[in-house]
Amino acid sequence: MHQEYTVIEGDFTNAGTASSSVKKTLKQLGVAPQIVKRVVVALYEAEVNAIAHAYGGKVLVDIEADKIHMVVADKGPGIPDIAQAMQEGYSTARPEVRDMGFGAGMGLPNMKKNVDMLNVTSEVGVGTTVEMMVKFV
Amino acid sequence: MFYHALEIDEGNCIGCSRCMKICPTEAIRIINGKAIIMEDRCIDCGKCHEACPVDAIYIKQDDFKMVHEFPHSVALLPAVFLGQFPDDIRVSRIYAALKDLGFKHVFEVESASSIYVDVKHKYANEHSDDEPLISSFCPAIVRLIQIKYPSLVTNIIPVKAPLDISAMYVLKLLTEERGVPREEIGLFYVTPCAAKIAAVKAPVGEKRSIIDGVINMDSLFNKVYRKIKEQGKGYTYTALQTPQLSADAILSTLTNGERRICRAKRSYAIDGIQNVMDFLDKLENDEVEGVEFLELRACDQSCAGALLSIENRFLCSERMYARARKAAERERNGEVARAREMDAYKDYLIDNSFAEPAQPRSMLTLDKDLTKAYEKLEKINKLKMYLPQVDCGMCGAPTCEAFATDVVCKQVGLTKCVFYQRHLERLNDITRQECLAASRSVWGEDPIGDGEPPVFS
Numbered sequence: 001m002h003q004e005y006t007v008i009e010g011d012f013t014n015a016g017t018a019s020s021s022v023k024k025t026l027k028q029l030g031v032a033p034q035i036v037k038r039v040v041v042a043l044y045e046a047e048v049n050a051i052a053h054a055y056g057g058k059v060l061v062d063i064e065a066d067k068i069h070m071v072v073a074d075k076g077p078g079i080p081d082i083a084q085a086m087q088e089g090y091s092t093a094r095p096e097v098r099d100m101g102f103g104a105g106m107g108l109p110n111m112k113k114n115v116d117m118l119n120v121t122s123e124v125g126v127g128t129t130v131e132m133m134v135k136f137v
Numbered sequence: 138m139f140y141h142a143l144e145i146d147e148g149n150c151i152g153c154s155r156c157m158k159i160c161p162t163e164a165i166r167i168i169n170g171k172a173i174i175m176e177d178r179c180i181d182c183g184k185c186h187e188a189c190p191v192d193a194i195y196i197k198q199d200d201f202k203m204v205h206e207f208p209h210s211v212a213l214l215p216a217v218f219l220g221q222f223p224d225d226i227r228v229s230r231i232y233a234a235l236k237d238l239g240f241k242h243v244f245e246v247e248s249a250s251s252i253y254v255d256v257k258h259k260y261a262n263e264h265s266d267d268e269p270l271i272s273s274f275c276p277a278i279v280r281l282i283q284i285k286y287p288s289l290v291t292n293i294i295p296v297k298a299p300l301d302i303s304a305m306y307v308l309k310l311l312t313e314e315r316g317v318p319r320e321e322i323g324l325f326y327v328t329p330c331a332a333k334i335a336a337v338k339a340p341v342g343e344k345r346s347i348i349d350g351v352i353n354m355d356s357l358f359n360k361v362y363r364k365i366k367e368q369g370k371g372y373t374y375t376a377l378q379t380p381q382l383s384a385d386a387i388l389s390t391l392t393n394g395e396r397r398i399c400r401a402k403r404s405y406a407i408d409g410i411q412n413v414m415d416f417l418d419k420l421e422n423d424e425v426e427g428v429e430f431l432e433l434r435a436c437d438q439s440c441a442g443a444l445l446s447i448e449n450r451f452l453c454s455e456r457m458y459a460r461a462r463k464a465a466e467r468e469r470n471g472e473v474a475r476a477r478e479m480d481a482y483k484d485y486l487i488d489n490s491f492a493e494p495a496q497p498r499s500m501l502t503l504d505k506d507l508t509k510a511y512e513k514l515e516k517i518n519k520l521k522m523y524l525p526q527v528d529c530g531m532c533g534a535p536t537c538e539a540f541a542t543d544v545v546c547k548q549v550g551l552t553k554c555v556f557y558q559r560h561l562e563r564l565n566d567i568t569r570q571e572c573l574a575a576s577r578s579v580w581g582e583d584p585i586g587d588g589e590p591p592v593f594s
Contacts, residue, residue, distance in 0.1 A: 001514065001518065016422055019422055020418065020422065024501070025514065028502065029503070029507055029510045029511055030499065030503070031507070033287045034288065041423045044423070044424065063511075065508045136507060
């Protein structure tokens with residue numbers, strides 16, 4: 001089952017559109033509530049990242065009977081040092097983004113905590129792709 | 138099976154579908170011209186009851202005659218009951234009328250409020266890991282979380298309601314202190330809403346309730362009011378002991394009543410079922426951080442806006458505030474509230490006020506088997522693309538999506554959709570008669586009369 005969503009830069013009012021829709025689908029499938037929560041938390045973080053740091057992008061979701069595969073691909077400044085970005089508290093968010101309650105530097109670490117597979121690839125000046133997978137059982 | 142207090146009177150129901158459209162859990166369908174409630178989805182919030190234009194949705198209650206079957210009938214009143222009466226009717230008159238109606242004892246359930254608060258604190262102290270803790274005060278909210286937000290059931294504080302604690306206390310008082318045999322005691326809860334009835338008849342997390350019967354607040358109001366008018370101004374009466382709830386107890390059933398005295402650093406009080414759902418959607422996504430306590434109530438203005446409240450919710454609420462102000466003044470003057478009488482049994486009551494945790498029972502899950510659920514969801518999604526997405530409700534389901542789900546999961550015929558009918562007509566795949574039959578299976582025999590249509594010039 002394939003779902004696609006477009007993320008627009010700075011459009012915080014629509015942050016969570018993809019994760020809410022995915023949440024509903026997983027509930028319909030009867031995926032255990034704790035797992036649904038992990039998926040939703042991780043995907044929401046990724047969505048917010050694309051809105052806050054990049055110039056928008058796409059969310060591609062593929063749901064199978066035993067797992068969910070999510071790709072959040074943005075066009076943006078990219079991440080020069082991924083290992084550094086994976087550290088808790090490390091943030092490059094602009095002050096106005098922080099004022100909105102985002103950009104605490106917990107994004108990538110929080111995603112990693114919640115998923116079974118996380119793969120971040122990035123090219124400076126081009127964009128970042130976050131790939132995540134969560135197993136249902 | 139889940140007990141429901143809301144029932145549809147088929148004789149009155151005109152199948153207008155107002156209830157179907159307003160139901161927050163999409164629990165209503167129209168079949169053969171009548172509304173049908175799906176029991177596994179209904180949370181007894183009563184939105185349908187409010188929306189019904191012909192009073193076809195009623196709330197089951199026990200026969201009032203039961204009150205006379207017990208030598209010691211006890212009326213367990215919610216504080217909002219007194220808030221129903223105009224200011225010129227004294228509380229002692231109301232209590233006298235209750236006595237004349239057959240109650241030997243009257244007890245306001247919020248008397249147990251301080252013990253209820255203690256039990257919640259005790260639980261909160263030991264379960265800070267489960268924050269935000271959600272109050273189980275409103276039974277419609279507990280059911281909503283069970284079916285729609287199953288991942289949040291572990292956040293619900295598993296304690297009994299003040300009503301149950303009061304009932305335990307009254308039983309102790311009458312049997313142990315006054316020597317009344319249990320079988321002579323009849324505990325009657327006067328309920329302001331349908332959800333509380335369902336909670337009494339089939340408590341979540343408890344085996345059974347000790348309440349013997351339930352009386353609807355609106356019908357008791359009518360009986361009491363009539364009695365007072367009958368008796369007239371000069372009537373001399375001996376009243377039962379009138380209540381002296383604390384200000385906190387009086388306010389506890391109103392919005393913010395729990396929150397204002399909770400110990401949490403950050404907490405919210407949210408009333409109105411749509412507001413609650415909007416918030417829970419965010420909470421489920423972990424979008425709200427650092428919240429320790431949530432007071433959630435299904436009705437706007439909480440119990441003052443309950444289904445069986447006769448009075449306008451704001452007038453009722455203000456009367457309760459006025460009463461609370463007087464109580465607060467008494468407390469400041471050092472008068473001891475009658476609520477303290479429960480202190481003798483405090484330990485017993487606290488020990489017995491914990492309930493089994495609520496279990497999830499998701500209404501959204503399409504099949505127990507994940508693979509089958511997946512297949513069904515694929516079919517539903519395909520069907521959804523095919524349907525017009527106008528949510529007209531002509532198929533007897535609230536939305537195109539709900540209809541697609543019914544078609545896949547309950548083998549409901551696709552021809553119930555009027556758009557699909559037109560499509561088949563164009564293909565010459567369906568006769569006019571077949572179309573009529575499909576629509577009649579939703580709306581019953583022609584809702585439009587046989588006479589000549591009116592002519593407009």
